Amino acid sequence: MKQITQTHLLLIITLFLVLFDNYSFFSNTLTIYPFTLDNIYFLLSLIVVFISFLLLLLSLLSYKYTLKPLLIFILIISSLTSYFMNSYQVIIDESMIRNILQTNLKESFDLFSIQQILYLTLFGLIPSWFVYKTEIFYRGFKSEMLTKLKVISITFIIIIGNIALFSQFYTSFFREHKSLRYSTNPTYWIYSVGKYISISLKSQNRAITPMGRDAKIIDRANRDKKLIIMVVGEAVRADHLALNGYNKETTPLLKQEKIINLSNVYSCGTSTAHSVPCMFSLFGQDDFDYDKGVNSENILDIFTHTKDIEVLWRDNNSNSKGVANRVKYEDYKTSQKNTICDGGECRDEGMLIGLDKYIAQRKEKDIFIVLHQMGNHGPAYYKRYPKEFEKFTPVCKTNQLEQCSNYEISNAYDNAILYTDYFLSKTINFLKKYNKSHDTTMIYMSDHGESLGENGLYLHGLPYLIAPNAQKHVASLIWFGDTTRQALQVQKTQETKLYTHDNLVHTLLSLFEIKTTLYNQDLDMVNDFL
Numbered sequence: 001m002k003q004i005t006q007t008h009l010l011l012i013i014t015l016f017l018v019l020f021d022n023y024s025f026f027s028n029t030l031t032i033y034p035f036t037l038d039n040i041y042f043l044l045s046l047i048v049v050f051i052s053f054l055l056l057l058l059s060l061l062s063y064k065y066t067l068k069p070l071l072i073f074i075l076i077i078s079s080l081t082s083y084f085m086n087s088y089q090v091i092i093d094e095s096m097i098r099n100i101l102q103t104n105l106k107e108s109f110d111l112f113s114i115q116q117i118l119y120l121t122l123f124g125l126i127p128s129w130f131v132y133k134t135e136i137f138y139r140g141f142k143s144e145m146l147t148k149l150k151v152i153s154i155t156f157i158i159i160i161g162n163i164a165l166f167s168q169f170y171t172s173f174f175r176e177h178k179s180l181r182y183s184t185n186p187t188y189w190i191y192s193v194g195k196y197i198s199i200s201l202k203s204q205n206r207a208i209t210p211m212g213r214d215a216k217i218i219d220r221a222n223r224d225k226k227l228i229i230m231v232v233g234e235a236v237r238a239d240h241l242a243l244n245g246y247n248k249e250t251t252p253l254l255k256q257e258k259i260i261n262l263s264n265v266y267s268c269g270t271s272t273a274h275s276v277p278c279m280f281s282l283f284g285q286d287d288f289d290y291d292k293g294v295n296s297e298n299i300l301d302i303f304t305h306t307k308d309i310e311v312l313w314r315d316n317n318s319n320s321k322g323v324a325n326r327v328k329y330e331d332y333k334t335s336q337k338n339t340i341c342d343g344g345e346c347r348d349e350g351m352l353i354g355l356d357k358y359i360a361q362r363k364e365k366d367i368f369i370v371l372h373q374m375g376n377h378g379p380a381y382y383k384r385y386p387k388e389f390e391k392f393t394p395v396c397k398t399n400q401l402e403q404c405s406n407y408e409i410s411n412a413y414d415n416a417i418l419y420t421d422y423f424l425s426k427t428i429n430f431l432k433k434y435n436k437s438h439d440t441t442m443i444y445m446s447d448h449g450e451s452l453g454e455n456g457l458y459l460h461g462l463p464y465l466i467a468p469n470a471q472k473h474v475a476s477l478i479w480f481g482d483t484t485r486q487a488l489q490v491q492k493t494q495e496t497k498l499y500t501h502d503n504l505v506h507t508l509l510s511l512f513e514i515k516t517t518l519y520n521q522d523l524d525m526v527n528d529f530l
Helices: 006-020 023-032 040-061 067-088 094-102 105-110 114-133 141-165 167-175 178-183 187-203 272-279 290-294 299-305 348-352 355-360 406-432 482-488 502-511
Strands: 225-233 259-266 309-315 328-331 366-372 438-446 473-480
Touching: 006 040, 006 067, 006 114, 006 141, 023 040, 023 067, 023 178, 040 067, 040 141, 040 167, 040 187, 067 114, 067 187, 094 187, 094 272, 141 167, 167 178, 178 187, 187 290, 225 406, 225 502, 272 290, 299 309, 299 366, 299 502, 348 366, 348 406, 355 366, 406 438, 406 473, 438 482, 438 502, 473 482
Parallel strands: 225 366, 225 438, 309 328, 309 366
Antiparallel strands: 259 473, 438 473
């Protein structure tokens, strides 16, 4: 193969990345700036600016010994991000990178497809082989640096010149349509990786900030023991619950229970990695960020500070996202712990087995148990429920959701909710056994919602500001045992008031009758049920 210079190779790969890995970006851009005579020159300018910016970025990052490894890495990752953006309309931001890194191997297989392999091969491996086999002509250090400075200067001038020439268009592009940059590939995921690394390094070796060390249970001697189970749901949106008026009967068993249906709850985030730490945090959505979350104590820590509450976290999802790092944690994702598994799937109901023994050994303590569901984890919704729960048909039986109709996707998703209805009903019946010995409560709250093909969007994880309600409006409900219901004088069966994940920790503090300066009465949902 004929030798080429570093600059020529960078230009070839830059053109390849922009033209072959950015269908999502160009598609989204054309939706806002249609290909008309008024827009055509701006659109051509946008391509030139994109190519120039990427060439500038790669020139800054590439040197003699980093050039090929860097380009191969970018080509392979960009081919995969292109697949996920084109297939599911996801955004590869810092939160999504955290989700990817925290996803276990079993969940990763749910995303595997032949189409993904084709993307990887055509847009990743084949061009990577070209990079690997290309012979590069290296000039002296001084000449290479001079050439690099020329490339950086020229690309910078091109970018500034185009923005100045089409300033009216670029003003709206950057100010009013910021979301378009989220789908630029590979520039946005490179930025997101940098942001993720920066946050992770900042969080390392930091002391955990104490919270609620003043927490004490009020008048413990004159009340019954508390037994509260918190079920953390996975990807269940509020508008697919029959309790909220959905046209399919997805909650037949819960309808038979005396529950308070919380029909207007919004999540803290659109991904498990963000929402789960946030919902157990004392900061609230407006003040919460990942760095604060992992480096501060949460409501579980506050319970342990009282020395009167035993805390157990059982997980049938990926993990607790750092929430349960300082309490008893049990992994129920495999048959080693979970005795109810079929077809490679361990079922949420398996987390209930053995709890009687746990409770019996802690008769003198209040007990708080978290059950973290697999729930409606996508895209393989059809795997999330046993065969007998396949009530709504036909169902989408592939992880390539774009190959199914929205109706088929919805049916598979709703069958998974039907199984959650069964699991929650079973949890309630488990708690009923303890009505005479404990004040019992079950709280169910989903971590985030899910897009099911509306407007071409699938799954979840979009930046909160641009995410549709389907990814933020979540299923939530509370069940009180008889003694708890009577003690609180609960009247309601439905609560339509607007709540968020922020309300959870203050409601838990109230239910356990904990006194602490962190308690905010205005965020305590119990006050609205009476």
